[in-house]
Amino acid sequence: MKNIHVLVIPYPAQGHVIPLMEAARCLTSNGLKVTFVNTEFTHKRVLTSAHSEIDCPSGLMQMVSIPDGLEPGNDRNDFGKLTKAMFQLMPAKLEEIINDINKNDDQKITCIIADCYMGWVVRVARKMSIRLALFCPSSAAVLAVTMSVQNLIDNEVINCSGAPLKDQMVQLSPTMPLMDPANFLWVCVGDAETNQIIFDFAILDGKEAAEASDHIICNSSMELEHGAFTLFPKMLPIGPLLATNKSTRQVGHLWKEDSTCLTWLDQQPVCSVIYVAFGSITILNQIQFEELALALEDTKRPFLWVVRPGTSGSMDYVYPSGYMERIGTRGKVVSWAPQQKVLNHPSVACFMSHCGWNSTMEGVSNGVPFLCWPYFADQFFNKTYICDIWKTGVGLNKDGTGIVTREEIKSKVEQLLSNNLIKENASNLKEKVMDCVQAGHSSNKNLNKFLDWVKEGNDHARVNESCQ
The missing domain is CATH 3.40.50.2000 (Glycogen Phosphorylase B;)
Structure with missing residues (x-):
């Protein structure tokens, strides 16, 4: 046959x-x-x-x-x-x-x-x-x-x-x-x-x-x-x-996932963790990298941060002096994460994302609010969906020099996590989307x-x- x-x-x-x-x-x-x-x-x-x-x-x-x-x-x-x-x-x-x-x-x-x-x-x-x-x-x-x-x-x-x-x-x-x-x-x-x-x-x-x-x-x-x-x-x-x-x-990942972050998430309070991941292509310059690092430190909240290893077209970043010692166990940095499992974890409060469509779909499917930081291509329009149409997230804005400052990041984290309407929208959208399949x-x-x-x-x- x-x-x-x-x-x-x-x-x-x-x-x-x-x-x-x-x-x-x-x-x-x-x-x-x-x-x-x-x-x-x-x-x-x-x-x-x-x-x-x-x-x-x-x-x-x-x-x-x-x-x-x-x-x-x-x-x-x-x-x-x-x-x-x-x-x-x-x-x-x-x-x-x-x-x-x-x-x-x-x-x-x-x-x-x-x-x-x-x-x-x-x-x-x-x-x-x-x-x-x-x-x-x-x-x-x-x-x-x-x-x-x-x-x-x-x-x-x-x-x-x-x-x-x-x-x-x-x-x-x-x-x-x-x-x-x-x-x-x-x-x-x-x-x-x-x-x-x-x-x-x-x-x-x-x-x-x-x-x-x-x-x-x-x-x-x-x-x-x-x-x-x-x-x-x-x-x-x-x-x-x-x-x-x-x-x-x-399946289909190009980097090995670090599953130790799931054990770390198990130890964090419910809806407390800022998950930060910008996909497989986004590249931040060193100044922007430091601003993000210091912003995550300044939030005083637990965070899980995916920092890809240096590859062709990318770079190896330098953390601010004494950074790892200061954040201790409050922050977890991995080279690649099992994102679907992370977003499904009860400890995750929000997703700071480049708004690639896969990440957008994964965040929506798990009812997680977004902090939107698009990098290129279709990601800018995906941000429009998230912030303006579905109303399940807020955008991060650059200053006059093209940098998203630590003050902007900290402010938007606080704004998002105190907005019950956005959380409710994200939860409702998850229910509707999951019903479709x-x-x-x-x-x-x-x-x-x-x-x-x-x-x-x-x-x-x-x-x-x-x-x-």
């Missing part, structure tokens, strides 16, 4: 790999076979992390890799260079993998699920006559911007190169929040050259793929983004995926609809073969 075999390919960044891995586990838990394609660089890091074992039915998930086009010593945080290199090399390499798999008639690829920022995959799918679905690892609203690029050009919000033409807020539809064109995904990723590459290779290709794909599945829920899903009904919210896979461990409810229905589509494609393939 021929297996239903799905090939899954994420953009090679942790915020993309983790949710697509969760989506892949949804497929395997429903009996589908998955080949998960990472770049060689990401593949090695995932397999050497603490959670490299994939919790899924035996034999239904295989991890493979293809080169990304960069040399071993190149900086993978240079998204412009990485995106351009992938576009040039990876299509041919992906074809090779598919051709190799398809040599076994019982294992042929039924469909491809590609990250929506890997839009070039649409041309591989067309060439090989394989059905395509997209996966959106960011908010649906951010993908809605990509799908609205031509309208934005026609309305002279941006030019044909993606550069903003108007210094004013725009609204994709009356049911969606206002957006600042200066914060569109491709405008605030890096320097002008990087932004242009992202627009040309990720956004425009992503728009083409979105229009050509049969389905677009999103790690979101109707409760969170009703306006975006109403504007583009083709997008199916199936999240939060971590709630769907709550009985299994999160229950049997018969919106995200669960959409997941089943998508699974039916995948299986239907396999039936069509059998019919076609029998007629040959």
